[in-house]
Amino acid sequence: MTKENVQGAGEEEQQAQSKKALKKQQKEAEKAAKKAEKQAKLAAEQQEAEEDDFAKDRYGVCPMVQSQQKLDRALVRVQDLTPEKAEQQIWVRARIHTSRAKGKQCFLVLRHQQFTVQALLAVGDRASKQMVKFAANLTKESIIDVEAVVKKVEQKIESCSQQDVELHVERIFVISQSEARLPLQLEDAVRPEGEGDEEGRATVNQDTRLDNRVIDLRTTTSQAIFRLQSGVCQLFRDTLINKGFVEIQTPKIISAASEGGANVFTVSYFKTSAYLAQSPQLYKQMCICADFDKVFCVGPVFRAEDSNTHRHLTEFVGLDIEMAFNYHYHEVIDSITDTMVQIFKGLRDRFQTEIQTVNKQYPSEPFKFLEPTLRLEYKEAVAMLRAAGVEMGDEEDLSTPNEKLLGRIVKEKYDTDFYVLDKYPLAVRPFYTMPDPSNPKYSNSYDMFMRGEEILSGAQRVHDAQLLTERAMHHAIDLEKIKAYIDSFRYGAPPHAGGGIGLERVTMLYLGLHNVRQTSMFPRDPKRLTP
Amino acid sequence: MALRELSSLEKFLGLKKPNKYSTQGGKKVPVLQNNNGPALIGLVTIASHLVREAKRPELLGDRAERRAVVQQWLEHRVTRLDNCSKEEVKVILKDLNQYLEDKVYLAGNVFTLADILMYYGIHHIVMELAVQEKERYLNITRWFDHIQHYPGVRHHLPPVAVLRNRVYPSGHH
Numbered sequence: 048m049t050k051e052n053v054q055g056a057g058e059e060e061q062q063a064q065s066k067k068a069l070k071k072q073q074k075e076a077e078k079a080a081k082k083a084e085k086q087a088k089l090a091a092e093q094q095e096a097e098e099d100d101f102a103k104d105r106y107g108v109c110p111m112v113q114s115q116q117k118l119d120r121a122l123v124r125v126q127d128l129t130p131e132k133a134e135q136q137i138w139v140r141a142r143i144h145t146s147r148a149k150g151k152q153c154f155l156v157l158r159h160q161q162f163t164v165q166a167l168l169a170v171g172d173r174a175s176k177q178m179v180k181f182a183a184n185l186t187k188e189s190i191i192d193v194e195a196v197v198k199k200v201e202q203k204i205e206s207c208s209q210q211d212v213e214l215h216v217e218r219i220f221v222i223s224q225s226e227a228r229l230p231l232q233l234e235d236a237v238r239p240e241g242e243g244d245e246e247g248r249a250t251v252n253q254d255t256r257l258d259n260r261v262i263d264l265r266t267t268t269s270q271a272i273f274r275l276q277s278g279v280c281q282l283f284r285d286t287l288i289n290k291g292f293v294e295i296q297t298p299k300i301i302s303a304a305s306e307g308g309a310n311v312f313t314v315s316y317f318k319t320s321a322y323l324a325q326s327p328q329l330y331k332q333m334c335i336c337a338d339f340d341k342v343f344c345v346g347p348v349f350r351a352e353d354s355n356t357h358r359h360l361t362e363f364v365g366l367d368i369e370m371a372f373n374y375h376y377h378e379v380i381d382s383i384t385d386t387m388v389q390i391f392k393g394l395r396d397r398f399q400t401e402i403q404t405v406n407k408q409y410p411s412e413p414f415k416f417l418e419p420t421l422r423l424e425y426k427e428a429v430a431m432l433r434a435a436g437v438e439m440g441d442e443e444d445l446s447t448p449n450e451k452l453l454g455r456i457v458k459e460k461y462d463t464d465f466y467v468l469d470k471y472p473l474a475v476r477p478f479y480t481m482p483d484p485s486n487p488k489y490s491n492s493y494d495m496f497m498r499g500e501e502i503l504s505g506a507q508r509v510h511d512a513q514l515l516t517e518r519a520m521h522h523a524i525d526l527e528k529i530k531a532y533i534d535s536f537r538y539g540a541p542p543h544a545g546g547g548i549g550l551e552r553v554t555m556l557y558l559g560l561h562n563v564r565q566t567s568m569f570p571r572d573p574k575r576l577t578p
Numbered sequence: 579m580a581l582r583e584l585s586s587l588e589k590f591l592g593l594k595k596p597n598k599y600s601t602q603g604g605k606k607v608p609v610l611q612n613n614n615g616p617a618l619i620g621l622v623t624i625a626s627h628l629v630r631e632a633k634r635p636e637l638l639g640d641r642a643e644r645r646a647v648v649q650q651w652l653e654h655r656v657t658r659l660d661n662c663s664k665e666e667v668k669v670i671l672k673d674l675n676q677y678l679e680d681k682v683y684l685a686g687n688v689f690t691l692a693d694i695l696m697y698y699g700i701h702h703i704v705m706e707l708a709v710q711e712k713e714r715y716l717n718i719t720r721w722f723d724h725i726q727h728y729p730g731v732r733h734h735l736p737p738v739a740v741l742r743n744r745v746y747p748s749g750h751h
Contacts, residue, residue: 459743
């Protein structure tokens with residue numbers, strides 16, 4: 048009885064289930080049929096549309112450029128798109144900075160380096176509906192070739208660098224497609240600090256920028272910074288070569304640390320170890336002893352200091368100068384400061400666009416300097432700091448905050464962002480520094496400052512093997528290790544002085560930026576080895 | 579600390595014979611044993627007494643309102659400024675700087691006991707300020723420099739260096 052009951056109930060259940068299942072199947076079949084119908088309809092529509100598309104030869108994705116043809120086609124640079132080119136039909140290669148579709152129109156902002164121009168694609172006799180749709184769906188940062196007519200605009204286009212013209216697109220081809228999702232948005236990366244907070248918009252922090260450096264380098268600010276930095280190098284070279292200097296190349300793999308072993312990188316060198324040069328110091332001095340008279344050197348310099356500050360890198364580009372002089376090392380100071388002034392003038396005169404571009408994101412006062420350059424003695428600086436309430440000893444080195452404060456006081460008093468501090472205490476300088484003849488506590492050494500931060504450290508070097516040995520012993524340096532260096536001075540060595548500048552620091556301080564990583568293309572610091 | 583302050587105040591007031599003070603409790607509240615009356619307790623009470631003894635009542639304010647202002651700042655000194663935390667210091671400096679914007683002295687145009695005691699009380703704070711901060715609290719620095727050069731006030735305290743020119747561009751704070 049009970050069993051039957053259960054069985055009956057089970058049958059009923061089964062029946063109900065199969066009924067349900069049947070219904071379900073039916074429904075699904077209906078759905079699938081509908082879907083297929085829809086798809087077929089869509090495909091048909093698409094086909095129809097494609098067949099209908101009169102402009103289908105005017106757009107598309109280009110096959111990969113593998114150099115299969117030499118097109119006789121001149122590509123105009125975006126920066127050259129000016130009203131003079133109005134009504135001309137031209138080809139442009141650029142990136143898609145932004146695209147915005149609006150009904151039958153599509154607005155594109157095309158970018159090449161730090162220049163942008165507006166392009167317009169509208170349904171008409173030149174472009175079809177499909178073509179506009181294609182343009183609107185292009186991913187940001189894709190590289191495209193565009194044929195267009197340059198048109199003058201009535202109202203300036205404020206958001207672009209080329210404000211007086213726009214492009215009326217007739218053909219558009221993709222040369223390289225970008226992935227849809229970018230690791231960072233270029234607009235976010237150029238937003239001035241603080242401005243984003245007010246509008247509730249994002250800014251990109253430094254680590255994200257550096258992790259995606261290739262994209263970050265595309266921003267107008269980065270483009271301007273590194274163009275200006277290239278200018279610093281060029282002006283440095285041009286000025287020195289005009290002064291009769293010789294450019295030298297020195298080895299970066301060296302057998303002994305030049306100033307003590309603590310802060311150099313050790314590399315394995317076959318069966319022994321070697322070091323990465325922390326400055327070309329020894330080699331430029333040897334070149335002086337070899338009668339090259341005036342030498343300079345542009346190359347990488349390595350510092351194994353574990354300091355994570357806004358102005359330290361483990362590898363940077365050093366601009367080094369060494370020069371023989373006649374009677375007084377001030378001849379060398381004058382030569383170096385004049386070189387710096389030539390660089391500042393060159394940047395001011397030739398890189399105004401770049402300076403202004405950087406200032407848009409990082410506002411700073413224009414860089415000021417005097418001619419001839421202001422030279423202060425260390426004692427005077429200490430007195431100025433004491434007058435401001437800083438307590439420090441006569442022979443104490445300048446701390447970073449004091450350096451900056453001194454920079455502010457000097458700026459207030461002399462209105463210059465660049466000055467030389469001369470006659471440092473001997474105790475705080477390396478062993479090869481020439482002592483001051485009138486006061487053995489001081490030395491013939493100097494630092495140069497930009498916006499209150501040190502950019503160059505230099506001195507008259509000891510060119511007498513005897514005195515050099517004495518000074519090395521005073522500093523408890525193992526004479527065996529620097530034998531080759533001391534021996535260089537035994538066979539007649541002219542009096543000489545020099546100094547080394549960090550390229551990244553000069554660029555940073557000239558532009559009034561706050562972190563040296565901003566002016567290093569692929570920065571290396573204790574925590575960063577990639578990209 | 580308070581005791582040295584009181585002896586400096588005595589010298590400023592030109593009182594011939596120095597008083598003997600003791601302290602009371604963990605906070606070392608100064609106590610003055612008065613010959614012809616009960617003991618006087620507390621910095622402000624004793625300081626006011628000394629002023630009267632030196633027959634310089636104008637230092638407590640020559641009019642009723644000014645007397646009230648002086649009392650207010652004397653109270654501010656012992657209740658807010660003394661033993662305040664680092665966060666409080668910032669607020670105190672900011673408020674005082676704003677208050678002094680259109681005043682030479684705390685009570686307006688006349689020098690009072692409030693200036694002396696606020697100067698003594700704030701000295702260790704101003705001493706520690708960096709040049710940039712001194713410039714940020716420009717009005718305090720101006721008032722402070724003025725008081726430390728007021729004849730006879732400074733006594734036991736070291737002078738604080740003050741730059742007369744602004745060295746930091748305004749708006750960079």
